Amino acid sequence: MKFRFDWGAGIVTAIVVIIAGLGTLVWIASRQDFDLVDKDYYQKGVQYQNHIEKIKNAEALAEKLSCSITGKTLRLKFPGNRELNPSGQVYFYSPANSDNDLKSPIRLNDSLWQDFDLNLLKSGRYLLKVDWTCDSVGYFQEFTIKID
Numbered sequence: 844m845k846f847r848f849d850w851g852a853g854i855v856t857a858i859v860v861i862i863a864g865l866g867t868l869v870w871i872a873s874r875q876d877f878d879l880v881d882k883d884y885y886q887k888g889v890q891y892q893n894h895i896e897k898i899k900n901a902e903a904l905a906e907k908l909s910c911s912i913t914g915k916t917l918r919l920k921f922p923g924n925r926e927l928n929p930s931g932q933v934y935f936y937s938p939a940n941s942d943n944d945l946k947s948p949i950r951l952n953d954s955l956w957q958d959f960d961l962n963l964l965k966s967g968r969y970l971l972k973v974d975w976t977c978d979s980v981g982y983f984q985e986f987t988i989k990i991d
Contacts, residue, residue, distance in 0.1 A: 897983035910986045921955040931975030966990050
């Protein structure tokens with residue numbers, strides 16, 4: 844028996860290929876993990892005005908918080924003097940995967956430096972979010988860093 848390929852067989856073949864392709868795309872899309880929104884986004888939305896005030900306070904400082912990377916060490920230099928006793932949190936936020944995030948409290952040495960070992964983080968792009976308080980005034984500054 845000889846198989847003849849005509850218009851009807853071509854249309855049926857095309858429909859089967861399209862349905863199989865769409866099914867494959869749906870299967871791949873359903874297996875993706877998207878960490879695009881913080882888990883507590885509503886709480887953060889309510890407190891956003893406080894966050895804006897912290898950013899304005901940081902921009903108004905004469906001496907800004909500085910961030911430098913040397914090798915596999917990230918160094919933060921806080922403004923002011925030791926008597927102000929800055930306290931707060933440093934947050935390494937990975938937009939690609941929330942499993943790569945890292946939070947650390949601020950522990951400064953006598954020169955107002957804090958070093959971080961970048962070997963603790965996986966390679967990729969991070970937003971370094973520094974939220975600190977000095978003399979009961981809140982500050983917030985953000986840096987973008989890339990770790991190879």
